[in-house]
Amino acid sequence: MDFEPSVSSEQLSAFRREFHRHAESGFSEFWTTAFLASRLSEAGCAVLVGEEALCREARMGVPEEAVQQARLAAALEQGADPYWLERMHGLTGLIADIRPDLPPHTVLRFDIDAVDVDESQSPAHFPAREGFRSLNAHESHACGHDGHAAIGLGTALELVRLKDCLRHNVRLIFEPAEEGLRGAAAMVKAGAVEGAKYFFAAHIGVNARQSGELVCGTEGFLASTKFDAEFFGKAAHAGAEPHEGRNSLLAAASAVLNLHAIPRHGKGETRIAVGRMESGTGRNVIPSYAKLICETRGSNTEVNDWMFEQARRILEHSAAMYGQECRITLMGGGGTAASDRAMCELVRRASENIPYFRHELVKDMGRGFGADDACAFLEAVQAQGGMGTYAQIGSHLPAGHHSPDFDFDESLLLPSVELFCRVALELDARK
Known part of the structure; x- marks a missing residue:
């Protein structure tokens, strides 16, 4: 026509x-x-x-x-x-x-x-x-x-x-x-x-x-998984009783460094990004909560799924090291x-x-x-x-x-x- x-x-x-x-x-x-x-x-x-x-x-x-x-x-x-x-x-x-x-x-x-x-x-x-x-x-x-x-x-x-x-x-x-x-x-x-x-x-x-x-x-196109990770610890006086606290900021910071240390995958391109970290309420308070906004990417679904599984493992173990509970929430994602x-x-x-x-x-x-x-x-x-x-x-x-x-x-x-x-x-x- x-x-x-x-x-x-x-x-x-x-x-x-x-x-x-x-x-x-x-x-x-x-x-x-x-x-x-x-x-x-x-x-x-x-x-x-x-x-x-x-x-x-x-x-x-x-x-x-x-x-x-x-x-x-x-x-x-x-x-x-x-x-x-x-x-x-x-x-x-x-x-x-x-x-x-x-x-x-x-x-x-x-x-x-x-x-x-x-x-x-x-x-x-x-x-x-x-x-x-x-x-x-x-x-x-x-x-x-x-x-x-x-x-x-x-x-x-x-x-x-x-x-x-x-x-x-x-x-x-x-x-x-x-x-x-x-x-x-x-x-x-x-x-x-x-x-x-x-x-x-x-x-x-x-x-x-x-x-x-x-x-x-x-x-x-890269397959991707978007997710938030939250850490739940315990607040305490940073000067008088720091030993009573469980520091969520430290748990999150440890996780960020280790997330970016995930090795690359031999079967395709991979990405990891932490776009934002939130934590803390005051100078003299042990942070009892932290949140990371993250994503993984891979040149195919298999590789991206591998990246997300590595990220999940690091987040959970970082939380355990600092006595935290960890909650991971899927926020989006798709294949290629x-x-x-x-x-x-x-x-x-x-x-x-x-x-x-x-x-x-x-x-x-x-x-x-x-x-x-x-x-x-x-x-x-x-x-x-x-x-x-x-x-x-x-x-x-x-x-x-x-x-x-x-x-x-x-x-x-x-x-x-x-x-x-x-x-x-x-x-x-x-x-």
């Missing part, structure tokens, strides 16, 4: 800037979900929210209730539609079906969460200069998911316009909590990709750092998946009709960037006999991902919508 987009670059930039202004952390994307649900429903999509879109019990790393209530109140204050907030029942993210009378055939994934980073206020930072810097402290779109959401919304508007020409259902997933690998498992558990034959997702930037560049598929070559070739062919993508900067396969929750969707589709790919859409980046100064080239939005539509239409012609 010949395709000419009707959505404009200006409209997509406006969407992107609204998402950027209302940046929300994982599982707290209340304003974002309500905005998307309202626009998609008005356009004629069948919208699934709440437990129709994801399994409540399968979520990991959900913010505390007080945090959720504060973020929900902020979303309401910023104009989120109460009708959709009510229907969500505290769950964020959504599914939009173009042809709900048919089972899912092609699934397109767009992540919508922000990063826990304070955004730059420098006049050199484009969102700050143009007045769409994040309204929410410590939450900003420093990874391009605002662009992904805008591309997803634009793609839905185009496909619903063409739905009478579609032979199959195209399902768009707007995933919450991609950061930390938390959202996809809950959506897969709810059946989001059940029966689907094709899967397509993309990320702005990553290892495609030139505008006009396109990587049609990705391999080499590789794009199918046939899907990479399809994406390449689709890009040939889009002037933004420069032929000399288009390649079939590239390396992953750490981990991405899209792997859970891709693995699930491949496990049921389907295929898929994860592309990287090139953009000049003034700063790296998760940096306060991160931004991207908005001129990629319309070509990206066209790419997703052309891929979906090509797949629709298949069985």
Whole structure:
């Protein structure tokens, strides 16, 4: 089918800037979900929210209730539609079906969460200069998911316009909590990709750092396990009765040093990181509690599982050395998946009709960037006999991902919508 987009670059930039202004952390994307649900429903999509879109019990790393209530109140204050907030029942993210009378055939994934980073206020930072810097402290779109959401919304508007020409259902997933690998498992558990034959997702930037560049598929993602470790000891007067205390800070510090001493695995790349350590209440009090926020990674699930088992053993033994109780809580995680070559070739062919993508900067396969929750969707589709790919859409980046100064080239939005539509239409012609 010949395709000419009707959505404009200006409209997509406006969407992107609204998402950027209302940046929300994982599982707290209340304003974002309500905005998307309202626009998609008005356009004629069948919208699934709440437990129709994801399994409540399968979520990991959900913010505390007080945090959720504060973020929900902020979303309401910023104009989120109460009708959709009510229907969500505290769950964020959504599914939009173009042809709900048919089972899912092609699934397109767009992540919508922000990063826990304070955004730059420098006049050199484009969102700050143009007045769409994040309204929410410590939450900003420093990874391009605002662009992904805008591309997803634009793609839905185009496909619903063409739905009478579609032979199959195209399902768009707007995933919450991609950061930390938390959202996809809950959506897969709810059946989001059940029966689907094709899967397509993309990320702005990553290892495609030139505008006009396109990587049609990705391999080499790292499997990962995200977890918190808590130590419970006993407080005591540090001067009068230090012998009565059981020092949680020392237990945690010992664990940190030994975690980073885990040997590398011979069967693949491995990573260990402790991102934060919390402990202590006062200068003269033996700390009775400590918390570590950690992750392991591996080039495959086997290697990552080995790393996590080594980490668990070190944490438990460090606790025992200092008379502590230790509690380890899983906060997220996922496996690894590789794009199918046939899907990479399809994406390449689709890009040939889009002037933004420069032929000399288009390649079939590239390396992953750490981990991405899209792997859970891709693995699930491949496990049921389907295929898929994860592309990287090139953009000049003034700063790296998760940096306060991160931004991207908005001129990629319309070509990206066209790419997703052309891929979906090509797949629709298949069985």
